[in-house]
Structures are given as C-alpha cells and as structure tokens.
Amino acid sequence: MVDALTQSMGAAPQLIWHRETVLPDLDLIVLPGGFSYGDYLRSGAMAARSPVMKEVVRKANDGVAVLGVCNGFQMLTEAGLLPGALMRNRSLKFICRDVFLKVDGANQTFSGNYSSGQVIRIPVAHHDGNYFADNETLNRLEGEGQVGYRYCDAEGNTGDAINPNGSARHIAGIYNDRGNVLGMMPHPEDHVEDLQGCSDGRGLFDGLVEALS
Amino acid sequence: MKAIVHVTLKNGVLDPQGKAIEHALDGLGFDGVGEVRQGKVIELELDTADKDAALSQVSDMCEKLLANTVIEDYSIDLAD
Amino acid sequence: MKAIVHVTLKNGVLDPQGKAIEHALDGLGFDGVGEVRQGKVIELELDTADKDAALSQVSDMCEKLLANTVIEDYSIDLAD
Amino acid sequence: MSASTVKKHTMTPTAVIEITDDVVAEHGLSPDEYKMVLDIMGRVPNLTELGIFSVMWSEHCSYKSSKKWLKTLPTEAPWVICGPGENAGIVDIGDGQAAVFKMESHNHPSYIEPYQGAATGVGGIMRDVFTMGARPIANLNALRFGQPGHEKTRHLVDGVVAGIGGYGNCMGVPTVGGETAFHSSYDGNILVNAMTVGLANADSIFYSTAAGIGNPVIYVGSKTGRDGIHGATMASTEFDEGTEAKRPTVQVGDPFTEKLLLEACLELMGTDAIVAIQDMGAAGLTSSSFEMAGKGGVGIEIKLDQVPQRETGMTPYEIMLSESQERMLMVLHRGAEDEARKIFEKWELDFAVIGHLTETGRMVLTVDGETVADLPIDPLSEASPEYDRPWVETPLPATLDAADVAPDVDPMEALAKLIASPDLCSKRWIWEQYDHLVMGHTLERPGGDAAVVRIPGHNKALAVTSDCTPRYCQAHPKTGGAQAVVETWRNLTATGATPLAITDCMNFGNPERPEIMGQFVGAIEGMREACLALDYPVVSGNVSLYNETKGTGVQPTPTIGGVGVISDIAHTTNLAVKTEGDCLIVIGETVGHLGASLYAREIAGIADSDAGAPPPVDLAVERTNGDFVRGLIENGEINACHDLSDGGLLIGLADMALAGNQGIDITIEADMPQHAMLFGEDQGRYIVSCSAGFAAQLINKATEANIPAKQVGIVGGKSLKLSPDCAISLATLRDAFENWLPDFMSPDD
Numbered sequence A: 001m002v003d004a005l006t007q008s009m010g011a012a013p014q015l016i017w018h019r020e021t022v023l024p025d026l027d028l029i030v031l032p033g034g035f036s037y038g039d040y041l042r043s044g045a046m047a048a049r050s051p052v053m054k055e056v057v058r059k060a061n062d063g064v065a066v067l068g069v070c071n072g073f074q075m076l077t078e079a080g081l082l083p084g085a086l087m088r089n090r091s092l093k094f095i096c097r098d099v100f101l102k103v104d105g106a107n108q109t110f111s112g113n114y115s116s117g118q119v120i121r122i123p124v125a126h127h128d129g130n131y132f133a134d135n136e137t138l139n140r141l142e143g144e145g146q147v148g149y150r151y152c153d154a155e156g157n158t159g160d161a162i163n164p165n166g167s168a169r170h171i172a173g174i175y176n177d178r179g180n181v182l183g184m185m186p187h188p189e190d191h192v193e194d195l196q197g198c199s200d201g202r203g204l205f206d207g208l209v210e211a212l213s
Numbered sequence B, C: 001m002k003a004i005v006h007v008t009l010k011n012g013v014l015d016p017q018g019k020a021i022e023h024a025l026d027g028l029g030f031d032g033v034g035e036v037r038q039g040k041v042i043e044l045e046l047d048t049a050d051k052d053a054a055l056s057q058v059s060d061m062c063e064k065l066l067a068n069t070v071i072e073d074y075s076i077d078l079a080d
Numbered sequence D: 001m002s003a004s005t006v007k008k009h010t011m012t013p014t015a016v017i018e019i020t021d022d023v024v025a026e027h028g029l030s031p032d033e034y035k036m037v038l039d040i041m042g043r044v045p046n047l048t049e050l051g052i053f054s055v056m057w058s059e060h061c062s063y064k065s066s067k068k069w070l071k072t073l074p075t076e077a078p079w080v081i082c083g084p085g086e087n088a089g090i091v092d093i094g095d096g097q098a099a100v101f102k103m104e105s106h107n108h109p110s111y112i113e114p115y116q117g118a119a120t121g122v123g124g125i126m127r128d129v130f131t132m133g134a135r136p137i138a139n140l141n142a143l144r145f146g147q148p149g150h151e152k153t154r155h156l157v158d159g160v161v162a163g164i165g166g167y168g169n170c171m172g173v174p175t176v177g178g179e180t181a182f183h184s185s186y187d188g189n190i191l192v193n194a195m196t197v198g199l200a201n202a203d204s205i206f207y208s209t210a211a212g213i214g215n216p217v218i219y220v221g222s223k224t225g226r227d228g229i230h231g232a233t234m235a236s237t238e239f240d241e242g243t244e245a246k247r248p249t250v251q252v253g254d255p256f257t258e259k260l261l262l263e264a265c266l267e268l269m270g271t272d273a274i275v276a277i278q279d280m281g282a283a284g285l286t287s288s289s290f291e292m293a294g295k296g297g298v299g300i301e302i303k304l305d306q307v308p309q310r311e312t313g314m315t316p317y318e319i320m321l322s323e324s325q326e327r328m329l330m331v332l333h334r335g336a337e338d339e340a341r342k343i344f345e346k347w348e349l350d351f352a353v354i355g356h357l358t359e360t361g362r363m364v365l366t367v368d369g370e371t372v373a374d375l376p377i378d379p380l381s382e383a384s385p386e387y388d389r390p391w392v393e394t395p396l397p398a399t400l401d402a403a404d405v406a407p408d409v410d411p412m413e414a415l416a417k418l419i420a421s422p423d424l425c426s427k428r429w430i431w432e433q434y435d436h437l438v439m440g441h442t443l444e445r446p447g448g449d450a451a452v453v454r455i456p457g458h459n460k461a462l463a464v465t466s467d468c469t470p471r472y473c474q475a476h477p478k479t480g481g482a483q484a485v486v487e488t489w490r491n492l493t494a495t496g497a498t499p500l501a502i503t504d505c506m507n508f509g510n511p512e513r514p515e516i517m518g519q520f521v522g523a524i525e526g527m528r529e530a531c532l533a534l535d536y537p538v539v540s541g542n543v544s545l546y547n548e549t550k551g552t553g554v555q556p557t558p559t560i561g562g563v564g565v566i567s568d569i570a571h572t573t574n575l576a577v578k579t580e581g582d583c584l585i586v587i588g589e590t591v592g593h594l595g596a597s598l599y600a601r602e603i604a605g606i607a608d609s610d611a612g613a614p615p616p617v618d619l620a621v622e623r624t625n626g627d628f629v630r631g632l633i634e635n636g637e638i639n640a641c642h643d644l645s646d647g648g649l650l651i652g653l654a655d656m657a658l659a660g661n662q663g664i665d666i667t668i669e670a671d672m673p674q675h676a677m678l679f680g681e682d683q684g685r686y687i688v689s690c691s692a693g694f695a696a697q698l699i700n701k702a703t704e705a706n707i708p709a710k711q712v713g714i715v716g717g718k719s720l721k722l723s724p725d726c727a728i729s730l731a732t733l734r735d736a737f738e739n740w741l742p743d744f745m746s747p748d749d
C-alpha cells in the first residue's frame, strides 16, 4: 500500500502508530489490509478500538477522505464509519485471486479516474469479506449511490456463481453517506504496475491524488 | 466471579459456519439434524463479587467489544 | 429437542484469542479482568425426543466433527 | 497490562523421581547412551538433567543417524555467506543484500492435528529466518498426503492447507509456491515441509554464538506453558497404534504474537544490542541455550523462576522441555537491557533477563537461588551420539521397455487422464487459500515453474521453488536425489534466474532398517553429485526420520528448496504461450524414457515395484542445456519457457497452452514409439517459445552448441492438436486439470 501511494503521490505517506491520539493535518487517511490483532474475535474488531481510531472517526466526520482496504474496510464497519459487517466467506475459506469489479457509484474522490460501469481486474485476499447489512440498509446504499464496487465477471455480469465470498448484492466496496469514506475488500494496491500482471488499480490512487490536490 | 458471555448471530443473519456443520454432519450420516447455528462463548474471570456491578461491567464490554451488535446478540451468565 | 454443545480449549492449551481479548479489554480501560478464554457454542435442532438417544448421538458428533479432542474439550446440554 | 491481570506463578520443584531403567527408556535413551550420560555426569542425573540429555540426543536435535552423511554435501561457493549449522542458510544476492532460507518438516504434528501442526510448522520456519536478521518475503510448502481414497486424506488436506494459510496469511508473508502429491506410502505419515525465504542486509546478519562472560541472557516472546513437552522426541519415534490414543499435546500457534516478535526483533537488530540470538524451536529452552553456549564455548546460568510462565506450578523439567511457540533467546551486551526492554514493551511482548553467561562451561539452572540442574555443555554436545548405521544400496532396476507400457492408448485420452491425476492436477484449490500477493512483490504467482518475488526498491528478484519426485527416489535413491536437485535448478532456470543454492528436507523411514538407511545414503550421494556439478551448494536443511507406521515407511522424499536470483526483472519469463504463430521448441534430447513415469503408473497401471529405472540424470547435459536456456531468456530471445518433468512433453505443452489460454498445433514427427515420445520423462529438457522468424536461428544456435533442439509446435487455435482427429479442446483440458482437487475436497456439492 505504501508503494502504491508513493507511486501516485510522488511522496511516501506518513505511517501512524496505533496508539497515537492526535493526527497531523492531512488530506487522506488510509487503513490498509493485514490481520490486525490476528483478526482474533472478529476481523478488525480490536483495531477499530485502538486509540488512534477515535481520531480517525473525528477526521472522517470532519470530511477528511478515508480509504479502508480489506482489514481497513472491516475496521471501518466495526468503528461505525460504514454500515453493515463483514462476515466469514461463504466458502469458509481464505480466498486469494483476481476478481473483476464493476465501478458502480460515481464518486469524485474515489473513482474519478474510472468511468461508471467500467470493469477492472483487482485481487482479493481475505477470509471475511462477505458483506452483510439488513435489507433496509442495502436498499438505502443502492438508492443513494453508495455502492462503490461490485463483483462481476470480465463482461460486467453479476451473479451468485461470480461472487467470490457471498457478499450481499455482490458488494465489494461502499461509501458512507457523505461520500468521503470508502471501504473495499479487494486490493487495488496490488495491481498498480504491469509487472504485477495488471495496473487497473492505479486509477484509484491517481484519481485520489488528483481529487485531493 | 466468572462471567460467561454467549455471542450468537442474530436471527435472520445467515450463518455460514452453522450451515457448513449441518452439511458435514449430514455427510457423516447423522440423520434428523435440523438447523445448526454456531456462536462464541467467552469466559472472563472478574475480581468483583458484586453481581450487579459485574453484570453492568460485562454488558458494557459486550457493547464496546465482545459483540458486533449489527449482526450479533449476546447474553451473560454469572457464576461463582 | 435442542442440543447445545460447548467446545473449549483444554486447560493448559494456549488460547491466543482469549489472550488478545484480555489485552483489548485492558486497553479499553476495563479493570479487574483476569483470564479470558474463548470457545465455541454450537446449537443443533434434533428431531428426537429421547434424551439418552440425543446425548449419545451428539457425543458421537463431537468426537467425529464438532470438537478436536487433541486440544479441545466439549460438553453437551439438552433443552426442549 | 494492569496489575490486576498479572497472575502470580509459583514453581513446583521437580519431584524426586528415581531414575530407573524404565524412566531412561521412556526418555528414548538406549542403555549405551545412558552409560555415556553417567560417564559425563559422574553421577546419576536428576529428572530434569535426564530430560535435557534425552532431547539433546534425540534424532531430531542430534542428527545422530544422518550427521555422517550430511557432512558429505557440498556447502560452499563464493556467494555463500553462511552454510548449514546456523538457523538458516545465507547467500549473497548482490547490492549488499542476502537471501536467508531454510526448509523444515512438521510431519508428525500435522498428522495428529493438521491445522495447528501445519500452522506451527510455518511459524517455526519463519522464526528460523528472522532470527538471523532477515525479513521473510516468501513461504513455500511441500506436501505429501496418503492416497486420495484413504479415509483420513481429505481431512488432512483440509486442515493442513488451512493451517499453513492461517499462519502465513496472518503474518503477512506471501505463500508463493510448493508442491502437493498423494501416495499410499504416506497414508499413516503425511509430510508437511515448510520453507521460508527472507531478505537481509549482508552486513547485518545475526548468529547464535554466545560470547562475553557476564552478558545477560534474555527471554522474549510468548510465555512458557506445558506445550508439546517431548515433542522433539515424538518427532523421532515411529508411529504405532497407540500414538493417537496418547495424543501428545500439540502446540497452538499464535501468529499475531509472532508478527509482533518479528517486528520487535527486527527493530532491536537495528541497534547494537544483540550479541547472539536463537529461536526456541524443538526442545525449546534446552536446545537454544545449549546451542548458543556450546557454540561460544561458554557456560550459562539460567534462573528458571525468571522465565515468563503461562501456567502455575511448572517444574524445571517442564520449563526446559516446553515447546511453547513464538519465543526467542538472546544474549545482549551488558547495559543494553533497558533499550531492548523498551522495544519489546512497545510491541507488547514479554521480556525477561533470565540469566547470564559464565566461564564454567556448564549449564546451571536455578530456582529461587537453588541449583536444580548442573550439566557440562561441551561433553554433552561432543558426546552426542553419531551412528554409522548399517545400510544396503538399492540396486538400479532394469530399464522399462516402452513396448511394455500401454502403447495403444489414444494420446489425448491419456493426456486428459494424466492431467486430472492427483499429482498433476492444478493445485489452485490450495494456493488460493494462501495469500500469495501480500506485500505486493509477487511477480510470478503459484502455478508456474518457480515463483518470482521482487526485491523491494530494486530491479531484481528472487526465484524460489521446491521439488522432489519420490517415485524416482524409491526406484533408485541416488538418481532420485540428483533429480530432485536438478529439477529445482531447471525450475529456477526456466524463469531466467541464476540458481544459487538449495535447502533440503530429508524425509525418510526408520534409519535402523538398512534398506531405509541405504535410501538415505543414496539420495545424499545423488544430491552431492548434482550440487557439485551445478555449483549449487546446500546451505541449510533438516532431517525427518522414522516417518513410518507399522513397518511401512514413506517413499524416500528428499525435498529440495531452490533459490535463484534474477538480476534484471526485465529479463524473465514464464510458461504461458503468448502470441499466435509462435514456435515451440524442445531443448534437450528426447529418448522416451517411461520407467518410473506417471504414464506407467496412471495410464498403464504398472505397480511402483515393477516400473523400472527412473530416467537417468546427466549432470553435464543439465548444465549445458540450462545455461543455454537462461542465455535465451537474458537475451530476450524467447517469450515463454517451461521445464519438462512429470508427465513429459505432452503435459508440458498442455501446461503452456492452459497458462496462455491458446491452443498449440503439435508438429512433431515421431522417431520412436509415439507414447514414449509424448510421455517419456527424459531429464534435462525445456520447451521454449519464440517468434516464427527466430525459430531457425534458435535451432542453429543450439546445434552449434551441440544441444539438441527441435520444433514441436506452433501456437494457435483453441485446442491442443496432434492431428485433425487427435485433439483436445482447451476447455476440456482445463476442466480436467482444474476440477479434480475441488471435486475431491467437496464430493457432495
């Protein structure tokens, strides 16, 4: 993630320790993937209660852009910045593979470099990516254009057989109602250069940098 | 005192682990098994002897950490 | 009838999850919490009304699938 | 941690147990070995001391059956920084950087408790690597299970794969490669071999030699519990019917603590605090403290009451023999304790000064000031038994005549069956459960010849692979040992890498049987010759003996892990065919050797014992052909490359077609029985793909270098086609290749 951000920003991001209680002035907060606290209890649950998260919530509420990828997405739901929860994959297995994503809702900050409906190839690598929310919440997310990305095939079709983890309505990523927080399970940072086999994820970071500068 | 917290998925939330167990039991030839649900049980040693205090403290723990109330319910038992 | 199976790590077996929860509770400012252990609870609907039959069937399930008896113990409660 | 959560641990003195013949035997010491114990001690040892002798002299820790032969392996090259004898081997990869790697078995624990057994195997091997100052950048795993039809196989595959993934994924280290095979000889003894490759600065490597009388001895990581006591001796004893009933305690891994330990150790390594460091693996505190003090020729005094404990009432015996995971022992410079403590406290890990180095040459253990054990270090290590066990050579079987190996089967039918066989089918179901992308540097994912992992901040990469063909080793151990080495060398070469060195994991049956010992000796001899011929030394390794149940041993399995360097990532390739019209050329000679082949086993149904000699390995030819192919890749003259091994030429072409999702028109005239040409497993061969315009030139170049090269196909279409009426569509082929394992794992879906 640090590499991907550095490539798009031309400068390295600052790393923040989880016990920090103040954040510097900043334009973007990224909660990367990983297995915070071993994902014991629930994925992202303990990290969501670490001291720095109070500040992250405050900044997000002030309108600062926040991107959570994989474990970062799980933390954002656990911290209440995004609705719903990420449950164990339908297969109950960890899954690491490339998937196709359809860019769903238009969002100036997070998908400015993609066209709506565009299909991109990005890897997933998670055990708990099965997005759950009650129907009312799902309807609201869809109605308000808060679904950012959905799992699909190369042609953009969605379906249960294509959905890698059982996510409700094939959701791979969502925005908060204000549009300044994105949580997504796939890892765009692992597809930012051709050497990695694909650079479809680069657009997300380049778009972020353009939108925020 | 000991507190035993049960954390279970809310009704209506699909339980993939429970489903998988159901399926596996069936595969092993166990008949007559209906729905299976899996939850967590968390046992805590508390150094208080006051039941009311314990109950309110543990409820607080559940709300703040032990359960994700978007998808889970919890119940608390106290034992000496 | 309903069977409730508790599966817990044997005494002396490291419980990383319990340890991590203990630590996190401490970090959230909960005092006076001693050891924390995490286990599983599995609820099964059985279509028998015979307690003895149910008990022996569920024990069998525990041995074969629900518990890993190398490191885990199990206990069974029946309820109507 | 708040005061209220700190539990007081009281220690229980070891009960005075009389050391009877039975107690000695229970500790796995032979009467002769016990006599040596008495000689060294000059008195009857107490139970703690006996326990220490027992684990130090176990096969697992002492290598008593294998030492004599391991010493014959070549271990040196100008690029070798550290060979066998330390926690892991180290090679120079240029730019002041070093690759640190090792492979280790966790066979018995994984059989008893597949998830935790495999998980802690991964944890252990990563500790071996980061102990030396390296950050792990890639994991591999070599797995052998019983036959698919065996009642335990599915459960074991499921648990082992979940355990490997569970630990490696949580650590954030990509698992990028490995191998998976099935055979009835592993029914009661699966093999789980884990390998880790790490990256270090060549000038900041950490070793385990203790030095500096008075320097503090430090314990860090998790607390000690009663985990896996006697695990090390268990790993050296044959399984019998009672094993499962005994259910020895298996350790539970805590990958999150290991992650903290990794970061804390690397942070401390950035300071000048550390004199020596060693992880606590098999035989925990005992072997780590003995090895550190022994290497440094110093004594050590340990206050056992200072050892962080998870349980109350632990005895000195239990503390010394515990195999609790995620722990390390260090010797620091005097005065550096506070700086070190701060780092470990920041990472929320236990840190305890548990003793110091002395000039006595003895290990003295105390509890509350009272001595509970006192042993001489050097005599114990030096007298550690070394056996020259009797062995008999496995004779080279007769060559199998192609005419006797089912010559009439339709080649495409045979191909479809072979590629769907358990050993050759896609292992996607496994490696998709491993995070093979985390860290973002995986350039070649699992599924090809070797995985390729970029070195951050550089234009270079490491290629890593693991290989062994046990049926060759069974038929003729020496050929099999050499073949395992050359196959890794070819796999690395096929990506464009320069192979540097290997690690090994020697999995064999009971060495007290001369034919098994003969397999070991033969395999080592073959490996030795191959390493010498290829300039490809052994820098680390591990031996696992007694992989045997009720007198049936596993097929001899010397798993080899190879590491190579790609100096410029612009010049690398993979097995996928790229462009329609490209020509496929086989480099190396095809003679159609079907002995001990998969065709003989899977298609002709020939029993292992009748399958004849394995394909001969010509080391000089391997080298010439490999160097030639690597040259082609470096020059950018070819756009795909695959080495030929299991299943032969047609399988190789099928792999390339599937990877590139394009068909191949096979254009080959047979100058031998067709099935021998298509399925023979002749060694020293590669298939390369180049533009049609370059093909003639490539063949010329090879001919000039005296290397056989022959065009065998052209890329195009959507099927693998031998002739118009002998073809198989890519879709059919892919189904056969991809479906076997998922179908096997979920039979009723």
Ligand SMILES: Nc1ncnc2c1ncn2[C@@H]1O[C@H](COP(=O)(O)OP(=O)(O)O)[C@@H](O)[C@H]1O
Binding pocket: D141, D142, D143, D175, D176, D177, D178, D179, D180, D423, D424, D427, D430, D431, D445, D446, D447, D448, D449, D450, D466, D467, D491, D645, D646
């Ligand atoms: N257990 C495993 N873990 C990760 N990758 C595996 C595993 N088993 C097989 N693979 C991958 O599948 C591919 C095929 O393996 P193998 O048949 O051994 O290849 P080869 O014949 O080229 O040595 C390799 O890329 C290998 O890394």
Ligand SMILES: [Mg+2]
Binding pocket: D178, D179, D449, D465, D466, D467, D491
């Ligand atoms: Mg291989």
